[in-house]
Amino acid sequence: MFRDLSRPIETGMPTYPGDPDVTLAPDATHEADGYATSELRTGTHAGTHVDAPRHTLPGGETIDGVDAGRFAFDARLVDCRPLEPREPIGAEALPDPDAGDPGTPGATALDPAVDLLVLRTGWAAHWGTDRYRDHPYLTAAAAERCRELGVGVGLDALGPDPTPPGPAATGPDGSRDAEPDGTPAHDALLGDSLPIVENLCGLEDLPPRFRLYAFPLRLRDGDGSPVRAVAEWEG
Template sequence: MFRDLSRPIETGMPTYPGDPDVTLAPDATHETDGYATSELRTGTHAGTHVDAPRHTLSEGATIDQVGVGRFAFDAQLVDCRPLAPREAIGPGALPGQNGLDADPLDPAVDLLVLRTGWASHWGSDRYRDHPYLTAAAAERCRELGVGVGLDSFGPDPTPPGPAAETGPARDDEPDGTPAHDALLNDSLPIVENLCELDGLPERFRLYAFPLRLRDGDGSPVRAVAEWKE
């Protein structure tokens, strides 16, 4: 079976605070030109996308320098729910913690897809209040050699929206992008803004191929899950 886990690319879609707005508009039309083309203006991290190491590391690899096979994943779904707004996800939420649990991580897995439940807030300022990975959790992923996929803006905290809409940042939230840095420093993938995770099996293949953007720091993807019934 196949399932699309991607957000539609459309005018006015939510973007990370400060990123470019997305517009998708007709350029040529059948009525005027006899054919149709459209103009798309977007940032490289709009919608469902992958991060290249260059995203947060000035000397990191660009998206076109990463082998295409690195975007076909043996994924494992990790249900982290329930989670409070801006709650930290520690290493204890990950499979194979210290190698002592009854169900250690299969060495074939190269991507943990963390279901936080925050996909349901897409389109509202509350989406900014997603949970995030602690530095210890990101380091644990690095030790396991796995990247992460998330149903949120990313593995680090996002600046909160207007106070009337979302909660304030917590005092213990990290500054900068420590989770990004820990993963991308080892060229481990980060797939952000996934959706439709409910009902997926625990194990599946995930395909998230980026555009071949020269010197790109990331790229929108069509993220597709595949599994056998």
């Protein structure tokens, strides 16, 4: 079975604060030109996309320098729900290399074939609203757990680090003082060339294990790229 886990690219779609707006408009038309083409203007991190190490690390690998096969993942779904706005996701929510995988009853270890943890936060439901910015984020310990496991991260949210809040946003205690500055989770993962796939959707009833294909555009010296993210599993 296959399922598209990516957001449609369209004019006015949500973007990370400060990123370029997305426009998709007709260029040539059948009526005027006898054929149709469109003009797309977008940032490299719009919609469902993958980050290259160059995204947060000046000397990091670029998206066109990453072998295409590294974007075909053996994925493990981790259900982190329920979560509050801007709630940190700790290492205890992730598989433990010593105690096994908490998401699978009776499991004794995380399959070493897994190279991507897909974190279901529930924040896909807030796409298109200010609350989407108030997604949960990975703690330093959680990012370190991923490094220990040698796995990347996919999320149904803007990213693994906190996003600047929307106009009406507040954290669980009304304060952001405890939130990390900068991009520490990005840096920890991308520093080990571990993938990050952001703004996934359609995670509600996925099986615990599946293949995830998220092939980027071959952008010269790119820091990331929109993808068509597709899950595959046996029906």
